[in-house]
Amino acid sequence: MTSSDSSTAPTQTPNSDPAAILQAAATAPFGTVFGEVMSVARVDDGGWTAPSLESLASFSLHPGTHALHYGSSCFEGLKAHRTIDGGIRPFRPDKHAARLQQSCGRLLLPPPPTELVTELIDMAVAANASVTPPAPGSLYLRPTMLGTDITIGAAAYPSHSAILYVLACPVGDYLPPRPLTIVVETEIPRTTPQFGVVKTGANYAMALGRIDRARREHQADQVLFAPDGIVQETGAANVLLLDGEHLVTPELTDAFLHGVTRDSLLQVARSLGWKVEERTVTVDDCIEWAQRPGAEVGLMGTAAVIAQVGTLVIGDRRIDLATRDAADSKLVELRRTLGEIQTGARSFTFA
Numbered sequence: 001m002t003s004s005d006s007s008t009a010p011t012q013t014p015n016s017d018p019a020a021i022l023q024a025a026a027t028a029p030f031g032t033v034f035g036e037v038m039s040v041a042r043v044d045d046g047g048w049t050a051p052s053l054e055s056l057a058s059f060s061l062h063p064g065t066h067a068l069h070y071g072s073s074c075f076e077g078l079k080a081h082r083t084i085d086g087g088i089r090p091f092r093p094d095k096h097a098a099r100l101q102q103s104c105g106r107l108l109l110p111p112p113p114t115e116l117v118t119e120l121i122d123m124a125v126a127a128n129a130s131v132t133p134p135a136p137g138s139l140y141l142r143p144t145m146l147g148t149d150i151t152i153g154a155a156a157y158p159s160h161s162a163i164l165y166v167l168a169c170p171v172g173d174y175l176p177p178r179p180l181t182i183v184v185e186t187e188i189p190r191t192t193p194q195f196g197v198v199k200t201g202a203n204y205a206m207a208l209g210r211i212d213r214a215r216r217e218h219q220a221d222q223v224l225f226a227p228d229g230i231v232q233e234t235g236a237a238n239v240l241l242l243d244g245e246h247l248v249t250p251e252l253t254d255a256f257l258h259g260v261t262r263d264s265l266l267q268v269a270r271s272l273g274w275k276v277e278e279r280t281v282t283v284d285d286c287i288e289w290a291q292r293p294g295a296e297v298g299l300m301g302t303a304a305v306i307a308q309v310g311t312l313v314i315g316d317r318r319i320d321l322a323t324r325d326a327a328d329s330k331l332v333e334l335r336r337t338l339g340e341i342q343t344g345a346r347s348f349t350f351a
């Protein structure tokens, strides 16, 4: 099924006051206003249930639920965009389904079939169409998987049962109001090597201490993890260096999350004829790059697409990057181009 297929109409109460929800979303922090419908499927030894729609409401979990004790949970984050032909299209849902399956694989959770994930996404999009803002806003979707075996004696065993649900949040253009300040952390990685490619809450919890410290001590926005001087990613985004039409980003390893935005932007940059290098990036590379006149550093992720970095804090040094006019910024051009693809204003086929 696709989001334009009306055969799966919501069976529960639709969004009660779409205008109020959209209005609230226009000013509220990202991810705090929700569409009132979610799509849900469950799995146990008997296999997956058919996907269904449910009204968004608190649901009960037994206090001994596996996910609450042993971290058997993972999630995805993607957006659905209103397109110029009047539809609403989720961006690269297959790619997110594949990453969810990969996360489930590492957590030994039952991996949901691709068609199930994309159908749940399409159902959530269709059911929340009335609260999907026009571009540059979008509907942010959060497929979430929780291991639901009821046991506190299974620390060394996976959960066989699970729930998979897709939350929907109307969101505006998530562009930070100013270029970001990033602290470069060279002592510890963001997470463990076996969990680098897993989108699970434990990874965010592990990074939180350093991010909180960077905020308090340097008024920073985020931390770039670069253990032993090798750049991985920030707490919630991949990193890129741009010098004109030359783009450099760390090559994919198991140490960090393989961003769908990263993959998409690299494909777009290559299609524009830019030089794209995926290679080991060191902190020294970042220092050298940040001091080049006109070079840009950005963070890539679903929420902001690309957020510009204005200051790198490395040890005692603060390096302010030269600012560029939007009209002159390749980073802005790349972001705009992906936005045009997402809304169908520009055609592009991703590999």
Ligand SMILES: Cc1ncc(COP(=O)(O)O)c(C=O)c1O
Pocket: 077, 233, 234, 235, 236, 237, 238, 257, 258, 259, 260, 261, 262, 300, 301, 302, 303
């Ligand atoms: C740790 C981390 N790295 C990278 C990304 C970027 O991934 P994507 O582009 O798929 O949103 C995210 C965002 O979800 C993230 O949380």
